[in-house]
Amino acid sequence: MSEPKRLHPAGMIFSIFQAIRHSVFGFLPLVIIAVGNDAWFYVILGASILIGLIILFSVLSWLRYNYQLEEDQIRIEQGILIRKKRTISKHRIQSIDLSQNIIHRIFGLTKVQIETAGSDHRIDAALSAVTMADGKMLHDQLKYKKQVTETDVNGEEQDLKEEVHEQDHPQKKITPKALFVAGSTSGSFGIILGLAGLAFSELETFIPDRFYNQATEWVFSQAVQVLIALAVIVLILLWVLGILSTIIQYWNFTITRYDKELFITRGLLEKKQSTIPLKRIQAVGIKETIIRQPLGLASVYVEIASGEIGQNQEMHTLIFPIMRKKHIASFLKDILPEYRYQPEGLVKLPTKAIPYYIIRSVIIPLIATVVVAVQFTEFTWIPGIVMLLSCIYGYFQYKTTGYLIQDQQLLVQSRTISKDTALVPHKRLQSLQKKQHILHRKQGLATLDTAILNKFVGRHFIVRELNVEDVDQIADWYSYRKKPLS
Amino acid sequence: MREQPNERIATDAIKAWKLTAQLIAIIPLLITIGAFVAAYFFDFLSYWIGIVLAVLTVLEWIISILIIPKLRWRRWRYQIYDQEIYIQHGILIVTRTVVPMIRVQHVDTQQGPILKKYGLSTLQISTAATTHEIPALIEDEAADLRDQISELARVEQDDV
Structure with missing residues (x-):
């Protein structure tokens, strides 16, 4: 179908950066010890040898890496000493996502991530840098031609097709204002504070003692008011940083519902696409943090089976960063009509x-x-x-805990610190347990424990101290015994 | 989930659990002996430590061998329906579990040396997210159940 192709040369830059980033943490302690002993010469020598090696390996692996698009599969060859050939069949591909960070955008490139259905991630492939045109071509070839029933539109008519998609499929986009609200209520300044503290404690070793002492002396010699003002300024700064990071991450967040998948694009500096096949969604969750709950705001996420375990991602995938709680019902109706959110009539605890x-x-x-x-x-x-x-x-x-059964869906509301509402379809519940200890049995209480599959081993929904009749009712609803299999 | 399941596990389970508990009880026994020996050689250690440990060891022995296995066996029940598996276990906290057949991913039987001595084996049922056990079934029975469950689980396997 096409000739074997190399990645764009910029791919080398990525692998160099990546290798340096990985090795920095490993060598940092060594470097600190060496610097402490004034062994600058060896540090520079070692670093330049290391960087030289990394560059050599990156160039070699770039030379040895190529991909080839065939009739209904993609073939990838790689490896310097050990040659690896991998063919991924088109029918096994679950999703293809294009993402671009700043360097990609400067050169007009894109990263292509190919995900297969299995839970084994070594099978998935990522082409770290190809030109935008190639990326789009790969995407369309591997993805849309799969459905033969669809009119065979490709290549030049691509733009037209995208427009058609936009018209046909429900779509929701975040407004900059909402994004700003999301950032300012994200509470992520706590995390940034931690990171800043960590960075400072690392940096501390590099700051000359004299300067450090002077600075601390100056700080302690100030009046209490000045210190408080300083603290407030730092907090505000962190808060603004939190807003900025949210905006950068979720800029232009757009979610589109296609027949069998959800498609998300987002990001200001780094443009990211992700595809969530509906088959993999195990549950929908609505999270209200303590800052957002009084404001009537919430974020919506999905629990996905397996997914990118290795990619250091969050436990669940946001399908909308922030929205008014009263809009969630209509949002789900548009984007995910399989789930519904009507928490009226929630069964509370006794x-x-x-x-x-x-x-x-x-x-x-x-x-x-x-x-x-x-x-x-x-x-x-x-x-x-x-x-x-x-x-x-x-x-x-x-007060928060409760549950509700609506047709084939179980709604469980709980609170760790944030309030979390989960919508789980009957067929996604893997098992159900009723637990009672002696006091429970005397008082007619029971604990419900039910599990779904998610990225790791599974997530348990535990509702403690329900009325025993309620648990029995849930069990009856869950049991496959009485009613015919649907 | 209102009535308890019908089937009980093998009566030999009590013997197997007792034997396991006997083996585990050796550890506190050794610690107690160690305490006495240490008290004999070092003056600053009192014999009282050893005596307290000895009392604790005997208590542990009585509870874990004479009481727990019987109670545990009495509580353990299970039942296999065509559509689901129903299990009950737990001494202080009674847990009743329902595992639908169509959620079952695989079934294993396993047998350690102690279970083998009594001709028993453990049935392990895994779903995508959880694992469940029926311990100490008679070997043949466990094998039959395993085959039966995997047969039943094969029907109508939709995604995840």
Whole structure:
């Protein structure tokens, strides 16, 4: 069908960067020790040898890497010493995604990620740099020609086709304003704070002692007001950074529903596409963090079976970063009509469950309080406050928890810190358990534990201390025994 | 999930569990002996440590060998329907589990040296997300069940 092709030479740059990034962490301790001993010469020598080797290997592996598009498969050859040939059949390809970071965009390139259905990720392939035209061609060849029933539009008519898609298929795009709100309520400044702290502790070794001492002296010599002002400025700065990172990540977030998949594009600097086959979606979740919940905002995500385990991604995939809670029902109706969100009539926990929730959240702070009260009596108030907070936390957990059965869908609402509502279809529940201990049996309570498959081993939905009749009812609904198999 | 399942596991399970518990009980016994020996050689260690440990060892022995296996056996029940597997177990926390046949991915039987001595084996049922066990069934019965479940599970296997 076509000649074997190499990647774009820019691919070398990526592999060089990647290799350097990987090796930096491994060698950092060595470098720090060497710098501590004033062995600059050896550091520079070692680094240049290493970089030389990396460049050599990158060039060689670029030379040895090629891909070839054939009738209904793609063939990839790679490896410097050990030659590997891999053929991926078109019918096995689940999704092909194009993504571009800044360097890609400067050269007009794209990265092509090919994902297969299996849970084995070594089978998946990624072409790190091909020209945009080639990328689009690959995408269309491998993907759309699969459905022979579709009119055979390819190549030149591509743009037209995309337009048709946009008209036919429900689509939702995030507005910059919503994105700004998402960023400002993301609470990610906590994470950034941690990262900044970590970076500082790493950098500390490089800052000359004299300067460091002077700086600390200066800080401590300031009045309390100045310190508070400084802290506020730092916090605001981190908050703005949080907003920026959200905007960069989710800029122009667009989700489109096709017949058998969801298609997401997003990103400001790095443009990312991802395809979620509907078959792989195990559950839909709605997450309201404590900052967003009072504002009536929530984010929507899906739980996907297997997926990219190796790619250091989050547990679940966002299908919309932020939206008003009242719009979720209509959003799902458009994009994922298989799921519906109508939390009215949620079955709550009985009042006799309150003590269990409060005791569970209070027990550890209680022990801490007792220990502190015995050892340092004057500081008892610190764990005391923690205890009070966990009391409130336990109560809110109790308040939030509930479930609802609607036809073939189970809705489970729970709270760790954020409020999380999961919509799970009957056929995605892998098993169901009812647990009771002695007190439960006396009080007519039971704990429900049901599991779905997700990226790792599975996610359990546990609803503690429901009325035993409610659990029995869920079990009846779940049981395949009485009704005919659907 | 209102009534408990019908089938019980093999009565020899109690013997097998008792034997396992006996073997495990050797560890606290060794620790106790060690404490006495240490107290004999070092003056700063009191014999009381050894005595407390000895009492604990005997208690552990009584509970784990004379009480737990019987209770555990009494609670363990299972039932195989055409459409699902129903399991009950647990002494303090009673757990009842339903595993639909169409969610079953594979079934294993396994047998360690202790179970082998009593001609028993464990049936392990895996779904995509969870694993469930029926311990200590009579060997042939376990093999039959395994075949039966995999036969039933084969019907109507849709995605995941």
